[in-house]
Amino acid sequence: MGHPEIDFSGKKILVTGGSRGIGRSIVDSFCDSGGKVIILDLDKASAEQTVTELSSKGRDVSFLPLDVSDHHAVRQTIEGIIDREGQIDVLVNDAGVTLSKPFAECGEDDWDLVVGINLKGTFNTCNVIFPHMISRGYGKIVNIASIAGKLGGGFRGTAIYAASKAGVIGLTKGLAREGGPFGVNANAVCPGVIRTSMSESIPDEHKQKIIEMTPLGRFGEPREIGDVVAFLASDLASHITGEIMDVDGGIVKD
Amino acid sequence: MKFDLSGKVAVVSGASRGIGHAIALSMASCGADVAILDMDIEGASKTASDIASLGVRSEAYMVDVSKPAQIKEVFEKIMKIFGKIDILVNNAGVVSPKPFLETDEKEWDLIMGVNLKGVYNTCFTVLPHMIGNKYGKIVNIASIAGKTGGGFFGNTIYGTSKAGVIALTKGIAREAGPYGINVNAICPGPIETQMLADCPREVRERILSGVPLRRFGTPQDIANVAVFLASDLSSHMTGEITDVDGGIMRDG
Numbered sequence: 323m324g325h326p327e328i329d330f331s332g333k334k335i336l337v338t339g340g341s342r343g344i345g346r347s348i349v350d351s352f353c354d355s356g357g358k359v360i361i362l363d364l365d366k367a368s369a370e371q372t373v374t375e376l377s378s379k380g381r382d383v384s385f386l387p388l389d390v391s392d393h394h395a396v397r398q399t400i401e402g403i404i405d406r407e408g409q410i411d412v413l414v415n416d417a418g419v420t421l422s423k424p425f426a427e428c429g430e431d432d433w434d435l436v437v438g439i440n441l442k443g444t445f446n447t448c449n450v451i452f453p454h455m456i457s458r459g460y461g462k463i464v465n466i467a468s469i470a471g472k473l474g475g476g477f478r479g480t481a482i483y484a485a486s487k488a489g490v491i492g493l494t495k496g497l498a499r500e501g502g503p504f505g506v507n508a509n510a511v512c513p514g515v516i517r518t519s520m521s522e523s524i525p526d527e528h529k530q531k532i533i534e535m536t537p538l539g540r541f542g543e544p545r546e547i548g549d550v551v552a553f554l555a556s557d558l559a560s561h562i563t564g565e566i567m568d569v570d571g572g573i574v575k576d
Numbered sequence: 577m578k579f580d581l582s583g584k585v586a587v588v589s590g591a592s593r594g595i596g597h598a599i600a601l602s603m604a605s606c607g608a609d610v611a612i613l614d615m616d617i618e619g620a621s622k623t624a625s626d627i628a629s630l631g632v633r634s635e636a637y638m639v640d641v642s643k644p645a646q647i648k649e650v651f652e653k654i655m656k657i658f659g660k661i662d663i664l665v666n667n668a669g670v671v672s673p674k675p676f677l678e679t680d681e682k683e684w685d686l687i688m689g690v691n692l693k694g695v696y697n698t699c700f701t702v703l704p705h706m707i708g709n710k711y712g713k714i715v716n717i718a719s720i721a722g723k724t725g726g727g728f729f730g731n732t733i734y735g736t737s738k739a740g741v742i743a744l745t746k747g748i749a750r751e752a753g754p755y756g757i758n759v760n761a762i763c764p765g766p767i768e769t770q771m772l773a774d775c776p777r778e779v780r781e782r783i784l785s786g787v788p789l790r791r792f793g794t795p796q797d798i799a800n801v802a803v804f805l806a807s808d809l810s811s812h813m814t815g816e817i818t819d820v821d822g823g824i825m826r827d828g
Contacts, residue, residue, distance in 0.1 A: 325602070325605040325606070326579055326602055326605070326606065326799070326800045326803045326804075327577070327578050327579070328577040328578075328579075328809075351577065354577050355577045472828060491828075495826040498788055498823045498826060499788050499823065499826065500788075501788070502787070502788020502789045502790065502822070502823045503788060503789075503790050505789075507789075514812070536753070537749055537750050537751075537752075537753020537754065537814055537815065538753045538754075538756070538758075538812065538814060539753065539754050542812040543812070546811055546812035547812075549577070549809040549810070550809070550810065550812075550813065552577065553804050553809060553810075558800040558801075558804065559800070559801065559804075560789075560797065561765075561789065561793045561794075561797035561798075561820050561821070561822055562801070562818070562819070562820050563788055563789060563822065563823040564788065564819075564823040564825070564826030564827075565818060565819055565826075565827075566827075566828050567813070567816065567818065568813070568815075568816050569810075569812050569813050569816075570812070570813075571753070571812055571814065572749050572750060572753045572814040572815040574815070575746040575749060575750065575815030575816070576815075576816070576817065576828040
């Protein structure tokens with residue numbers, strides 16, 4: 323009978339946006355489970371700090387700079403990693419930006435930026451990794467979406483942000499359907515409001531409104547996202563695919 | 577990362593075989609003491625003795641979950657012996673394949689009684705205790721049938737009972753969240769069991785063609801998720817309905 327344990331020893335994991343906040347906690351969870359993590363991020367300073375901190379604890383983690391919205395750069399970087407490492411077992415798409423501007427104040431530039439990073443960025447990495455995972459008959463993709471993608475925004479992001487995350491949800495389901503027969507699992511995590519430096523800037527009365535909608539009565543901690551991501555990427559969740567998992571203290575109840 | 581359930585007490589209904597058995601054993605292997613509720617006292621006792629060999633405490637109780645008085649009585653026994661309840665897994669359930677027009681009121685009452693009222697009975701009895709401790713994890717085993725209205729091995733009435741479990745899960749999550757209690761459900765898809773193995777090949781193939789992972793689930797697949805939902809790794813999840821179905825539903 324099973325003795326369940328989340329174990330990534332011998333496994334190699336790519337995490338986009340893994341330098342800080344939720345992404346950093348995702349990296350922590352994989353490292354704590356014995357995995358080798360490569361962070362892909364635009365924020366060089368945070369990423370290098372993260373690598374230094376974790377390496378000093380004996381974790382196997384490294385960093386490469388990458389703008390996920392740049393398809394060519396994504397292809398070059400990830401193909402280079404596959405050549406060097408020989409295998410990538412897990413891809414976590416966490417790189418993303420929010421946009422709090424009301425829709426009536428948004429323009430085409432806002433759309434291109436937010437969709438370019440949040441949705442096309444996820445497409446870009448998956449597009450390069452997918453054939454590799456299929457050829458190995460093994461792969462786990464975990465996309466960080468948001469409850470905004472289900473609710474149309476309303477917390478920190480607005481309609482454009484919501485659209486980008488709803489797109490990530492749709493993409494995840496399609497990848498699950500197409501990748502399933504080849505041993506590739508694709509799932510998404512929808513965080514609610516998570517306590518990070520970004521959430522500090524939410525006005526107090528808005529914070530209060532959010533707490534009132536949250537059965538657990540609090541924001542989530544970044545590590546509470548990291549652990550769910552690690553679980554979904556593990557072999558313990560091998561029969562879960564195409565699942566959109568809300569980690570939001572009970573706001574959506576979907 | 578380990579799931580550390582040491583020092584925790586789990587109550588699992590329907591653990592004499594199949595999914596419930598796998599859940600009970602997996603929780604025990606992560607350190608939990610396990611109280612088992614089942615109509616099949618022989619099977620439940622075997623599960624309890626399998627668990628005892630893992631070095632934790634386990635007791636089997638013969639209980640019909642559809643009877644509130646029996647739930648109340650067994651809860652008192654468990655409190656005496658185990659001292660507390662941290663985790664409640666509602667897995668006990670019955671299935672029926674009968675087409676809607678071939679069912680009758682008796683079948684409705686039986687399926688609703690065990691599958692839905694059984695979950696109500698246990699939750700109603702255990703929740704005040706969890707609220708008092710400001711800690712609790714409830715994991716309800718529903719089914720994708722609750723979302724599709726049956727159609728695989730369970731019929732319409734079965735699907736209805738499981739849809740009820742889904743709503744009950746969300747409602748208790750909403751009401752008990754402020755007290756620090758997490759309530760979630762798992763919707764298994766078709767699970768590899770003897771019943772499935774006995775199916776004609778065309779039926780198996782037809783079902784499998786709708787499963788992206790091209791295989792049926794195992795009891796351990798469900799048990800792994802149950803342990804995750806009973807652990808503190810899922811501490812910010814509540815009211816969530818997790819399909820463990822090889823990708824059939826691809827639902828929110």
